[in-house]
Amino acid sequence: MAHIKPFCAIRPNPKIELQFCSKPFQLYSKKELKSTLENCPNSFLQIIKSNINKTTKNSNKKRFEDVKTAYQNFKDKNLLQKDQDKGFYIQEIKINAHKFTGITAVASVEDYKNGRIKRHENTLESRETIFKNYLKTTRFNAEPVLLTYKNTAALSEVIKDVKKYPETSVLKFSENETLKLWQVTNKELIDQIIKGFENTDALYIADGHHRSASSVMLSEEEPKKAETNYFMAFLIPEHELIVQEYNRVVTDLNGLSVSSFLKKIKLNFDSTPHKTYAGSKKGKGFCMYLDGQFYSLSLRKEFVKLQAPLHQLDSYVLQEHILKPILGIENVRTDSRLQYAHKSDQMKWIKKQIDNKTYAVGFGLNPVLIDQLKSIADNSLVMPPKSTYIYPKLRSGTTIYEF
Known part of the structure; x- marks a missing residue:
């Protein structure tokens, strides 16, 4: 039984959303990164640029505070807006010939701790602590953990039902990449999604082991803050994942x-x-x-x-x-x-x-097969580093979770 919840996402103003939602910065070449920071003032990368450019002697604390300030500046200018109603967010990501459809939600720290959310990689405590301090300072999560699950007819059906409605947002980043988003606030559909995951035995971390582990650390430091008992996740059926070597x-x-x-x-x-x-x-x-x-x-x-x-x-x-x-x-x-x-x-x-x-x-x-990945996780084992390269690679800033 997996527990997920809807949430009120912070999302970019429609006027800037195409420019705002960025690839993970590690996927940019140095030239692309430089060009984006110089020419795209409304990119999410502008918010985290002090955390990207570590050539300065600023401490982690100062860099994280700079990120928080930049984030608040975007909000003050109404470039980022908070949805008024809690919801799930269905995303269809089309990259070249591949389509990936999943649900953005917040997943339970408790599920992680009791093994319902399973992992297959070791994490470095030093990196966990750095990420935890980043979250503690900035108070937002803009890049979801990628979780996968064994598909069910019920979940597949509710996603089909949602996609019959007009999209909340359509972002065409290039000829080869399009993202469609549906905000789901209908109570009946929300309940169906929650129930669908309650009938799921386990969720598996496909990408984001350090992000999820750092969220757990923050939750343990702040047990009375309800929002830190959850972290943002993108849940995708296992048959849609692409696992490369x-x-x-x-x-x-x-x-x-x-x-x-x-x-x-x-x-x-x-x-x-x-x-x-x-x-x-x-x-x-x-x-x-x-x-x-x-x-x-x-x-x-x-x-x-x-x-x-x-x-x-x-x-x-x-x-x-x-x-x-x-x-x-x-x-x-x-x-x-x-x-x-x-x-x-x-x-x-x-x-x-x-x-x-x-x-x-x-x-x-x-390539590692998805059943091999699950078997490793089910047996509480750990793969060697860099055993998998998994798609989709999610854009940052499509939805943001504050806590």
């Missing part, structure tokens, strides 16, 4: 020659050479590119633990059988020899990096 490149072979490295690989893996990446993908396991040659690597049966959820993940197999014991990378979070790659032409980029000697070896992994 993060690939890996390593700068050196830990002092080994290519032949010695391959010999060590073959102790635990069946290794098949291929002329092309496409050929390696037809083999079992995952891909390796080394010294001008593609390989498919498949862990030998005697080393596979079929009943262990983590052992089904390429990222875990790579970490435990190659990165740590052969390449000497004990801490996959902090070792500078290991880099993560997610690009539209990933293996082409990796091949180029290996060929020009920027890196010594690259690994192309298979």
